[in-house]
Amino acid sequence: MDKVEQFGRWIGRWFTVLVVLWAAFNYFLPQTSLWVVPNTSYLLGIILFGMGLTLRLEDFERIFRRPVPVLAGTVAHYVIMPTLAWVLCLIFQLKGATAAGVILVGSCPSGTSSSVMAYLAGGDVALDVSIETLSTLLAPLALPGLLLLFAGKYVAIPTTALFVSTLEIVLLPIILGVVIHSIFGRKIEKVTKALPLVSQVAILLIIGAVIAANHANLFTSATALVIPVVILHNLSGYGLGYLFSRIIRLRDPQRKAITFEVGMQDSSLGATLAMKYFAPAAAIPSTIFSIWHNISGSVLSSYWRNKTKTKTSVNAAPAAIDSKN
Template identity: 75%
Template sequence: MILFGMGLTLTGQDFRRIVQKPVPVLLGTVAHYLIMPSLAWLLCLVFQLKGATAAGVILVGACPSGTSSSVMAYLAGRDVALDVSIEALSTLLAPVMLPMILYLFAGQYVKVPTQSLFMSTLEIVVLPIVCGVVVHTFFGKRLAPVLDFLPIVSQLAILAIIGAVVSANHANLFTAATAIVIPVVMLHNLLGYTLGYLFSRLLRLRQPQQKALTFEVGMQDSSLGATLALTYFSPAAAIASTLFSIWHNISGSVLSSWWKSHTRKVWRRWSRTTGVWRMRPWSRLMF
């Protein structure tokens, strides 16, 4: 449902944009798949997580960008085109990247069924998106009134998945293992925001692009992580995805609200002094 809805919002222009201006999209996708899995692995080492719990944390880090990131980044006033392009590319690459990352980082904790994960991710992720794009291509104009409600539907679907995972894990959610995972999940998300933002500053992107990259790196498709954890590992492996689903919506809401308020103040100040946004060198080359 969530990824089919994402496919309904995509057009040929979104994919052409990846080809026409590939540098920021590719760099954003690379940052996502480099930063979040590495952070997850390092946090497992620091907090000495083991077994299915560690695999669950790394599984969250290996997931593509979450649909919630689009909602949060939109509220913060981000670059719509860049956000959608990175989200689409990272999601389409998930069938390859997710099993590979899990094999590299989580192979020491649990047995990783890479081939089965590839097929499941292909079915869960790519197929619904392709179906959504096809439906949008043929019925785009008729779907216009429906598209406005898709963010709400996506959020409700995410809440339903969280509810199902919590129900399956209710015996495991209030244990010592869960208490250890909570700070890991919070640090994973917050460090993802921080490193995503610093990476965008290093590339000298404009502020709207900085916001898009920050949310695309820091927020994961944890509903996918929960589904795969319950399918291939154990309920304990789904704890990290469950907690991440709850926490990143809280942190994302706070960050988007602060950023929107802060942007208004900066815009007023810059408007009085210069009248325009400052365009940096890399921005001219990439946008």
């Protein structure tokens, strides 16, 4: 199990590079992952079941002990990202399934990799996990409602089917994971060490499936604007999330957590639902988002980490001088 854990850490360290390489590989050899296309919902269920296995009752208690920052971050996520997606669709005049795909990824709960980015940046990981948990639990209601509000003019929104699917794909696996963790306790901890690797492999498989299903239409005039839209969506989410956290006067670690929680989406969920309920083109924004937010999140977390180290070194220097005097 130690070797599996070490391999998972290695995959995590190079995950962004692996995502880009795997996406390129499936673009040129789409037959590699076509078998995954009908199974993406099962893969996402595995990812979220793993998330449930890592959750404890304390994670839910924390939401009630510190409700203000958790609720504020969750509301900010579900207000900022869908609205940004809708505004960008208007500005860039996106239509049909492409516009619906942008709004779909904007309406998803927080991304599972945000807690990793918050940890690397020196953010409040506990707050990050709490917001991620709450936003995911609210997804069955929030996601169909936001799609109906913002994307209804682009495509028909099967709200009831989306609600049921989100319950089945998102909520049930998490609840099952939490229940199993509660029953078996520490006995399950050996298994949880392999979960990051399982989740990363599942995400790669979903990305490969979406690329394979869309390889003929990935770089066409109809989808050419998706890349800048996705980049602007993610970066604006970071900026507005950070601004919001400053306005409500949160501490620096909390600002970092909310920044990542607002700006990073569960793009795997977006891609899975797009493939199931909309045209294949609707999954392209989620796939590009999955690749891009791993890149931008890594850069931002590195910047904050280096900034913290620099500040610590500057503050330590006068102290060292004073100790000598």
